[in-house]
Amino acid sequence: MGQWLLQQLERLGAWLVHTDIGLSLLLLVGLSMSLSHVFALLANRLTARQILVHLLLDALMLSLAFLLSSGTDMVLLTLFASRQVSPSDVLNGLAPCLLPAVFYVFVAAPYVSDLIALVIWLMVHLNVVSFLHARFDLPPAEALLLATPGYVLALLLVWVLFRQSWRNSYSKLASQLSG
Amino acid sequence: MAAPSAAAVRVLQLSQRLNLRLFMLVMAVGLGLSLVGFGQLLLVLTAVLSAADLGLLLRLFGVLLLVLIPTAGIYSLVTQFAFWEGWLAGLPQPEQIFAGLSSPQRCYVIYLDGIHQLERDHPPRVSTFLALLEARLQADTRLVRGLEAYTVLPVALAEDAGSAWFWRRLFALQEHHPNGLVQLLAAVLVQANNVIKVGISSDRRYGPILNYELALKICLRLAEVGFRRDAGSELVLLGYSGGGEMAMGVADYLRRLTGAPVRIISFCGVFSGNQVLDGVAAITTIVGSRDPVAAFGRVAYPGRSPLLPLSNWNRTIRSGQVRRATIPGMNHNGQRGPFSERFRGQVIQQVLAALSQP
Numbered sequence: 001m002g003q004w005l006l007q008q009l010e011r012l013g014a015w016l017v018h019t020d021i022g023l024s025l026l027l028l029v030g031l032s033m034s035l036s037h038v039f040a041l042l043a044n045r046l047t048a049r050q051i052l053v054h055l056l057l058d059a060l061m062l063s064l065a066f067l068l069s070s071g072t073d074m075v076l077l078t079l080f081a082s083r084q085v086s087p088s089d090v091l092n093g094l095a096p097c098l099l100p101a102v103f104y105v106f107v108a109a110p111y112v113s114d115l116i117a118l119v120i121w122l123m124v125h126l127n128v129v130s131f132l133h134a135r136f137d138l139p140p141a142e143a144l145l146l147a148t149p150g151y152v153l154a155l156l157l158v159w160v161l162f163r164q165s166w167r168n169s170y171s172k173l174a175s176q177l178s179g
Numbered sequence: 180m181a182a183p184s185a186a187a188v189r190v191l192q193l194s195q196r197l198n199l200r201l202f203m204l205v206m207a208v209g210l211g212l213s214l215v216g217f218g219q220l221l222l223v224l225t226a227v228l229s230a231a232d233l234g235l236l237l238r239l240f241g242v243l244l245l246v247l248i249p250t251a252g253i254y255s256l257v258t259q260f261a262f263w264e265g266w267l268a269g270l271p272q273p274e275q276i277f278a279g280l281s282s283p284q285r286c287y288v289i290y291l292d293g294i295h296q297l298e299r300d301h302p303p304r305v306s307t308f309l310a311l312l313e314a315r316l317q318a319d320t321r322l323v324r325g326l327e328a329y330t331v332l333p334v335a336l337a338e339d340a341g342s343a344w345f346w347r348r349l350f351a352l353q354e355h356h357p358n359g360l361v362q363l364l365a366a367v368l369v370q371a372n373n374v375i376k377v378g379i380s381s382d383r384r385y386g387p388i389l390n391y392e393l394a395l396k397i398c399l400r401l402a403e404v405g406f407r408r409d410a411g412s413e414l415v416l417l418g419y420s421g422g423g424e425m426a427m428g429v430a431d432y433l434r435r436l437t438g439a440p441v442r443i444i445s446f447c448g449v450f451s452g453n454q455v456l457d458g459v460a461a462i463t464t465i466v467g468s469r470d471p472v473a474a475f476g477r478v479a480y481p482g483r484s485p486l487l488p489l490s491n492w493n494r495t496i497r498s499g500q501v502r503r504a505t506i507p508g509m510n511h512n513g514q515r516g517p518f519s520e521r522f523r524g525q526v527i528q529q530v531l532a533a534l535s536q537p
Contacts, residue, residue: 109249
């Protein structure tokens with residue numbers, strides 16, 4: 001049992017080293033998205049330590065959301081497109097598609113935020129579709145079909161997380177001011 | 180104010196539709212001319228630079244613009260939050276604001292200027308307009324003017340903590356630079372700051388903080404001119420252009436802080452309609468039939484679109500709180516604007532009519 005566990009840990013370590021680019025980018029995207037709502041935490045007068053913990057936790061959760069989204073793409077590729085996929089290679093290829101989201105911190109800007117967010121989300125989806133089309137030689141329509149469930153999942157997870165954290169923070173602020 | 184006949188309403192609606200079309204036409208022609216100018220500029224540049232260099236230059240310029248616009252907005256927010264956190268001068272406690280001796284009036288009309296406001300003193304045309312309005316107000320009504328609606332502290336931009344050096348330099352460029360283009364650019368940059376503040380006020384995330392801070396600032400000013408919470412006074416927010424948005428943003432907080440009923444009168448107002456307006460006693464919007472900026476506001480802010488019937492603005496309209504008055508032929512500014520000799524009398528008339536409503 002111990003031997004098996006060691007082997008699995010070794011494999012996991014090797015996989016993590018192999019997927020360093022993809023995972024680093026995912027973390028960067030998560031951090032950028034998390035930073036875009038730092039004002040909500042400031043407005044609620046949290047301490048510096050609380051803000052840091054919030055930011056890091058949100059960043060990790062957001063990265064996980066994109067990891068799950070990438071996992072969905074891999075499963076669909078294997079099931080429906082009958083392509084052999086190496087998780088680390090696909091992740092290293094998919095993560096750069098999320099590069100526009102590194103600039104998600106600009107969603108913090110007032111009023112133009114919705115437009116910036118919309119453009120970034122669209123670019124990410126287009127990038128993923130293009131990647132599947134180019135890397136796996138899938139027709140564009142099929143690539144779009146395969147990429148969409150993962151994309152919708154990422155959107156849903158990010159929406160849920162933001163609704164839980166920053167939206168509540170802004171609502172709390174508004175209710176305090178109105179009280 | 181007599182209710183307009185159905186025919187007059189139809190004529191005005193037609194006139195506004197035509198204005199919107201005219202505005203779109205002007206925008207299209209402007210865009211076409213800009214493209215021609217851009218093409219000429221490209222021709223000159225291609226003579227000096229290679230195609231690859233030019234492409235790189237254009238990309239860099241685009242990226243710079245894309246980064247600068249949100250960065251300016253975020254910087255503007257930082258000042259807001261610094262004040263919120265008490266780093267600058269601290270937030271005054273609402274219950275201490277009206278503690279002093281006072282000689283209250285029945286009604287206070289608080290004027291909030293448009294995005295052209297640079298300092299406490301209004302431009303000469305606006306000052307004349309306000310003087311004429313003040314002369315026609317009832318004896319128990321006080322006009323409160325000189326409020327800086329676009330800075331956090333009760334100071335002008337040139338005294339704003341952290342960015343004073345920048346604004347002073349810009350003002351100097353705007354007033355003394357021999358090149359007219361540089362003067363224009365400096366003026367645009369100054370107004371861009373105020374546009375950002377209007378954007379923050381209408382933003383569902385940051386609006387509450389900016390509006391609360393502005394409400395406190397207005398309270399401080401009201402205390403100076405003798406307002407007292409228990410005197411039964413009424414507050415009227417009179418906003419021009421972007422001042423209309425600030426008025427709508429601040430109204431609910433002001434009502435809670437002062438305990439007084441609040442009414443809003445906007446003229447040539449550009450506002451989002453995102454604000455909480457349930458508690459506002461009445462809203463009067465005075466618009467010019469040839470005002471493209473106010474018309475643009477209706478397009479730019481989704482909350483005012485009839486496609487979103489549940490938006491705050493549309494719900495307020497349905498509740499019957501909003502009255503609309505149109506001045507035929509009036510533009511947003513300049514020779515046909517609300518401060519021009521030609522139209523200011525009509526605007527004052529409409530403001531007085533709105534004030535006399537129960």
